[in-house]
Amino acid sequence: MAQEKIGVYVCHCGSNIAGTVDVEDVAKWAAEQLHHRGVVVARDYKFMCSSLGQELIEKDIKQLGLTRVVVAACSPHLHERTFRTACKNAGLNPYLCELVSIREQVSWVHTDKVAATEKAKAIISGGVERVIWHEALEPLKVPIHPATLVVGGGIAGIQAALEIADAGFPVYMVEREPSIGGHMAQFDKTFPTLDCSACILTPKMVDVGNHPNITLMTWSEVMRVDGYVGNFQVTVRQKPRYVKTELCTGCGICQEKCPKKVIDEVFEAGLGYRKVVYTPFPQAVPNYPVIDRENCTYFIKGTCKACQKFCPTEAIDFEQKEEFIQIDVGQIILATGYDLFDPRKIAQYGYGRLANVFSSLEFERFTNAAGPTGGKLYLRDGVTVPKTVAIIHCSGSRDKNYNNYCSNICCMQSLKFAHLAKEKTGAEVYNFYIDIRTPAKAYDEFYQRVLEEGTHMIRGRVAEVTDAARGTKDEGKLIVQVEDTLIGKQRRIPVDMVILSAALVPRKDHHETARMFGLSCSSDGWLIERHPKLDPVATMTEGIFIAGCAQGPKDIPASVAQGAAAAARVIGKIQQHEIAMEPVRATVDQEKCSGCRICNNLCPFNAILFHEDRMVSEVNPALCQGCGTCVAGCPAGAITGTGFSNEQVLAQIDGLLLHNIKHLEMEAVPVP
Amino acid sequence: MSDQFEPVIIGFTCNWCSYRAADMAGTARMKYAPNVRLIRLMCSGRLDPTFVLKALAGGADGVMITGCHPGDCHYVSQNYKAMRRFLLMRRTLKQMGVEPERLKLVWASAAEGAIFTDEVNKFVEQVRALGSLHWPTSGEGYEQMFAIPEHMIAKEVTP
Secondary structure, three states: OOOOOOOEEOOOOOOOOOOOOOOHHHHHHHHOOOOOEEEEEEEEEEOOOHHHHHHHHHHHHOOOOOOOOEEEEEEHHHHHHHHHHHHHHOOHHHHEEEEEEOOOHOOOOOOOOHHHHHHHHHHHHHHHHHOOOOOOOOOOEOOOOOOOOEEEEOHHHHHHHHHHOOOOOEEEEEEOOOOOHHHHHHHOOOOOOEEHHHHHHHHHHHHHHHOOEEEEEOOOOEEEEEEEEOOOOOOOOOEEOOEEOOOOOOHHHHHHHHOOEEEEEEOOOEEEEOOEEEOOOOOOOOOOOOOOOOOHHHHHHHOHHHHHHHHHOOOEEEOOOOOEEEEEEEEEEEOOEEEEEEEEEEEOOOEEEOOOOOEHHHHHHHHHHOOOOOOOOOOOOOOOOOOOEEEEEEEEOOOOOOOOOOOOOOOHHHHHHHHHHHHHHOOEEEEEEEEOOOOOOOHHHHHHHHHHHOOEEEOOOOEEEEEEOOHHHHOOOEEEEEEEEEEEEEEEEEEEEEEEEEEEEOOOHHHHHHHHHOOOOOOOOOOOOOOOEEEOEEOOOEEEEHHHHHOOOOOOOOOHHHHHHHHHHHHHHOOOEEEEEEEEEEOOOOOOOOHHHHHHHOOOOOOOEEEEEOOOEEEEOOOOOOOOHHHHOOOOOOEEEEOOHHHHHHHHHHHHHHHHOOOOOOOOOOOO | OOOOOOEEEEEEEEEEOOOHHHHHHHHHHOOOOOOEEEEEHHHHHHHHHHHHHHHHHHHHOOEEEEEOOOOOOOOOOOHHHHHHHHHHHHHHHHHOOOOOOHEEEEOOOOHHHHHHHHHHHHHHHHHHHHOOOOOOOOOOOOHHHHHHHHOOOOOOOOO
């Protein structure tokens, strides 16, 4: 093999790298000690990723005729593309560039400067050896299916679906509940403008229901995802509604005639009733009811069928079975939302034990004009209007015992509750907070308004809510025990009603969701984005985007923004008609293949075909994802993993162990 | 750090979980021993047993294999294959007279920089306690096994 001409570029990253690693020494060392391996130039520069740094590389490629480039800087996950593009601009195949990490793997994790500098040298040496074996590659182009799957019909999913559908591309929306709308459909007012949640949400829901480009699949769940970006095959389980949607007109007679009522634990948060054949709320989209099989008298006793008798269009079908529907999509947006923290876990706050302690969702339903009390605020007995109300912020958030994170919305939500409680009942309202966090547009102004309304703000984490009265005036009240940290005193405040502003927590099944779509979760359980600041809606898995609270707790404007952002990314991809994929693929050398078929079973994507006639295996590059398991498993060494070949990895090992430098330190190498 | 034995450890990481765990350890400025040098693979399933032997033969005192948690593999289930190979390699190393404790398997997700840091530190101490790796110095075929590839032997190059 002809000697390659290699350029080595060592980045200071300001003082991020240069503070711990002697970068000048490293560059000098590379130029001297790796010269015999083909390093013709080694430079250090303040910021390699800046346009001047990139120009430096481009100039060297053109003037010195470099055939390989090694950049020692940050993680390849951050800037691999930057430097590959720079090489491409200078006429060098981008895959002949290798980025080795001396920031995340050296300067940021080590303190000993000598050891860090030595390690940086070893890492560069590994990169140089590896890059010699690199090949010029071309990205694979695959066609992209124009349809998109949106999982979750809350506000984030709705926004994403509408944006894509309005751009003229087909969307499948899969929602687990009988209606889309998500948590927002349960709320009464939205902060800080206090406009009615239903008034702004329902038109969007109707748009989704009527949009010619949106196929709405409610009462359904995604069961399986196969394929890869551009070409996913998704299996959706359509749960039986026991209602023929093609015949149902949504007239509601079945709901009227159904003789059985059960407590609505989902939509009404356990405060109201619904029929066994039901739509969760009057504005539901789609407006077809479902029959709750668990509670239906017909399914339990075999008689009743009242709904069927009265249905004018004969749409009730007790024989309906679940269906599995296959859909092909090019990209997927996950907007699966959140669950509400169960405040029962904070035993000292008494939720579930003390009748008049309510969760935030219960309060939302109480104040909702369409809720169980028609918008009136009562105690649990359903008649008494509270005269004093306590609202406890951070219930389950910012607490080591439950969740470390801030749930983002509770401050504003609690202030909204304070305003609504005062407006509806004229009660004295006490808000117990740790800190007030109102950073968004018009949020702090709302806080000031609530203060002016006379809400008592008490700074301190509530120790206990109890019904144990110490005097006659506390009798029958709930007592909030708290240290008021602004005056440094313990206080006992008797109230009629306590509202817990519960944390937002990841969906119960977030692990299954992450696995199914090939994503990962943070230690808290939220889905991880590609980059926390610069790429908040993309994920590590190409073609899968996240939006809304699935990514972390956020309010409605932020969810909408993320839904729209994810949609913009999807639309941009669809309009390119094809997607460039990393050419990291396996190929079988048919001369060497012995036809043992060991690789056939190793492949999780069934990408390896076996030719019975010639008794050899072949990799289908469109299905291969490049994991390389078959390469490692082939006993004949017949499979090559492009981009991660045996030669590349073995050479990198030699380089990392500094076998390539001129003056071999023989004592480190146990060669006789 | 003066007289103490400083082992050299080669770490294999998967592109999706453990390499990102290492990135995360960096971003969070966690600290670990500088003895480990990482190689990025697309998947722990890519780990060819040859890589491990090559590293140990070439002067590494220990090898750390890291991948996604079981069930979290970016390529469905390939980390299970890495686990099988790991168990076989430990047995093979033992038969070759090398302490199997020089090979370690760690699962670390992209969010687990702290676990990655911890495991590196523990492993460095473990290998430090074992001391330098001494291969058997005679026997059939050992010369080829430890030979440095010809293309890597230093020679003068005229530019």
